Amino acid sequence: MLRKIKKFISDWENQSSYIKWIVNYTKPYIPQLSLVMFLNIMVSLASIGLALIGKRMVDQASAGNTVTKVILLYVLIVLVSQAMMCIGALSAVVIYEKFAFGIRKQVYRRILDTNWLDVTKYHTGDLMTRLTTDVGIVADGISVTIPSILQLAVQLLATFCTLAVFDWKLAVFALAIAPAAALSSMWLGRILKKLQMKVQETESRYRSFIQESLSNILIVKSFRTEDYSVEKLTRLRDERLYWVLKKNRTGLAASTILSLAFQFGYVAAFAWGAVSISRNTITFGTMTVFLTLVNRIQSPIVNLAQSIPKLVSMIASAARIIEIQKLPEETSLEENIRGDQVGVRVNKISFGYGEDLVFDQASIDFKPGEFTAIVGASGIGKTTLVRLIMAFTNKAAGTIEFYNVHGDREKANASARDFISYVPQGNTLFSGTIRENIRMGRLDATEEEIMEALKGASADGFVSGLPKGVDTVIGEKGHGISEGQAQRIAIARALVRKAPFLILDEATSSLDEETELRVLEGIRSWNPAPTCLLITHRRSVLQYCDREICIENKKLGEVV
Numbered sequence: 083m084l085r086k087i088k089k090f091i092s093d094w095e096n097q098s099s100y101i102k103w104i105v106n107y108t109k110p111y112i113p114q115l116s117l118v119m120f121l122n123i124m125v126s127l128a129s130i131g132l133a134l135i136g137k138r139m140v141d142q143a144s145a146g147n148t149v150t151k152v153i154l155l156y157v158l159i160v161l162v163s164q165a166m167m168c169i170g171a172l173s174a175v176v177i178y179e180k181f182a183f184g185i186r187k188q189v190y191r192r193i194l195d196t197n198w199l200d201v202t203k204y205h206t207g208d209l210m211t212r213l214t215t216d217v218g219i220v221a222d223g224i225s226v227t228i229p230s231i232l233q234l235a236v237q238l239l240a241t242f243c244t245l246a247v248f249d250w251k252l253a254v255f256a257l258a259i260a261p262a263a264a265l266s267s268m269w270l271g272r273i274l275k276k277l278q279m280k281v282q283e284t285e286s287r288y289r290s291f292i293q294e295s296l297s298n299i300l301i302v303k304s305f306r307t308e309d310y311s312v313e314k315l316t317r318l319r320d321e322r323l324y325w326v327l328k329k330n331r332t333g334l335a336a337s338t339i340l341s342l343a344f345q346f347g348y349v350a351a352f353a354w355g356a357v358s359i360s361r362n363t364i365t366f367g368t369m370t371v372f373l374t375l376v377n378r379i380q381s382p383i384v385n386l387a388q389s390i391p392k393l394v395s396m397i398a399s400a401a402r403i404i405e406i407q408k409l410p411e412e413t414s415l416e417e418n419i420r421g422d423q424v425g426v427r428v429n430k431i432s433f434g435y436g437e438d439l440v441f442d443q444a445s446i447d448f449k450p451g452e453f454t455a456i457v458g459a460s461g462i463g464k465t466t467l468v469r470l471i472m473a474f475t476n477k478a479a480g481t482i483e484f485y486n487v488h489g490d491r492e493k494a495n496a497s498a499r500d501f502i503s504y505v506p507q508g509n510t511l512f513s514g515t516i517r518e519n520i521r522m523g524r525l526d527a528t529e530e531e532i533m534e535a536l537k538g539a540s541a542d543g544f545v546s547g548l549p550k551g552v553d554t555v556i557g558e559k560g561h562g563i564s565e566g567q568a569q570r571i572a573i574a575r576a577l578v579r580k581a582p583f584l585i586l587d588e589a590t591s592s593l594d595e596e597t598e599l600r601v602l603e604g605i606r607s608w609n610p611a612p613t614c615l616l617i618t619h620r621r622s623v624l625q626y627c628d629r630e631i632c633i634e635n636k637k638l639g640e641v642v
């Protein structure tokens with residue numbers, strides 16, 4: 083029992099924190115939302131006005147009077163309310179777009195500012211689903227569902243009052259459906275939230291698979307796994323379909339029950355009206371009002387109940403966005419040490435991705451201007467050392483500190499990347515022109531600096547041979563150029579930064595020895611010389627290095 087109460091309290095605390103989050107994001111849009119709500123409410127009131135005018139029309143016609151003026155008034159109200167509906171719908175689209183982009187931009191930025199190790203635990207397909215579908219669901223809830231709930235509530239109240247003026251018993255009777263709607267909404271809300279979470283999780287898996295197999299289409303083709311891929315996609319679709327159907331079945335069951343109650347209410351109002359006419363207690367016009375208003379009192383109740391699943395989806399999606407926003411942000415000290423000669427001291431670091439340590443109390447000093455080769459067996463921790471120096475994770479024990487020749491010091495942190503140039507393993511080019519790719523190294527690089535970087539990376543020759551030179555558009559993952567050419571552009575992107583600290587992680591592995599020699603000699607000739615960490619499996623590279631260090635038994639040490 084106590085556990086149940088605790089769970090209820092913690093569920094409630096979670097829900098209210100999600101709602102607070104939604105309210106916070108909605109605040110800037112209150113003026114626009116108020117306009118949409120005002121228009122929606124006016125449309126609802128106009129519909130009640132139409133019912134009353136309809137009554138007058140029928141009464142005047144059955145008394146043999148002319149109804150031209152009443153018809154004109156009816157048409158005018160219809161036109162005005164249509165215009166208000168259009169303006170309201172357009173404003174809702176604007177709010178949706180602004181709101182969705184506002185959250186998307188913030189969450190995207192948050193992902194970029196999150197500790198790399200924490201964010202890479204999520205599949206990019208999952209992150210994409212949260213950024214697109216989940217943000218879309220929240221934005222739709224804010225711009226469409228919430229204003230319509232308010233409109234429905236006002237419509238319900240106004241219709242009830244109007245109907246009560248004619249026949250209070252009928253008004254109360256028409257409202258009898260409300261407790262059933264409220265109960266089923268509460269029951270539904272709980273179940274639907276869980277189901278919606280499942281739907282979004284399976285959606286993420288489904289999208290992640292499509293994204294991954296399309297970006298690795300060459301592997302799919304090479305290993306002839308086309309059929310397997312389609313089968314896997316179907317399996318994931320089946321999993322998704324199971325939860326989508328389960329969620330919809332639940333929603334549908336509730337709305338069917340409500341709908342039946344609604345139909346019953348309508349028939350009852352009809353019978354009531356017919357009996358009253360036969361007794362001459364109401365006119366035909368009043369009968370028209372009965373039927374219209376009973377309809378308008380019950381449809382908001384049903385629609386309100388149907389808004390519950392949407393609100394639940396909105397809260398479930400907000401929870402998935404908040405989860406990403408809660409990931410630990412990387413630290414950025416912003417006050418960089420200056421100078422063009424920077425070294426780094428690694429002092430007793432211990433780190434492991436899981437329980438097993440990759441480094442245990444490892445220490446080393448990379449002195450300013452020194453060229454160091456880092457060697458070691460595959461999987462021993464070379465790239466991990468780089469990740470720690472680049473502060474892609476802050477979970478290591480021990481210290482990593484940059485220092486310059488003037489004795490200034492700065493702990494490894496995100497802003498230290500300002501003075502680091504990094505060429506990671508593999509193909510890391512973006513789709514776009516070669517110039518755009520190189521400018522990622524330094525956004526304000528001049529044309530001469532771009533050319534100089536291309537020359538330093540021995541890429542000037544092949545780039546100038548391309549019909550459009552640096553304006554040549556390359557595809558995703560460097561599609562359209564060779565691996566070695568892509569690697570040289572990645573090196574040029576690092577060189578254009580002219581950073582005093584250079585990290586090359588198997589950056590020349592696809593180059594022939596002659597080109598590799600030219601690139602490394604070029605870097606060595608810089609004045610002042612950068613501090614360079616060169617991760618390599620190739621012995622030929624060692625001739626350019628002042629020092630060779632290796633990783634063994636989770637420690638860093640000199641190769642002698």
Ligand SMILES: Nc1ncnc2c1ncn2[C@@H]1O[C@H](COP(=O)(O)OP(=O)(O)OP(=O)(O)O)[C@@H](O)[C@H]1O
Nearest residue numbers: 202435436440458459460461462463464465466467
């Ligand atoms: N993101 C990660 N999550 C969990 N474990 C990881 C992760 N990245 C690397 N590892 C593990 O950490 C260890 C060191 O990996 P690392 O990539 O640093 O090796 P490496 O020496 O650079 O290897 P290679 O020469 O093959 O590139 C390996 O056992 C690897 O499986």
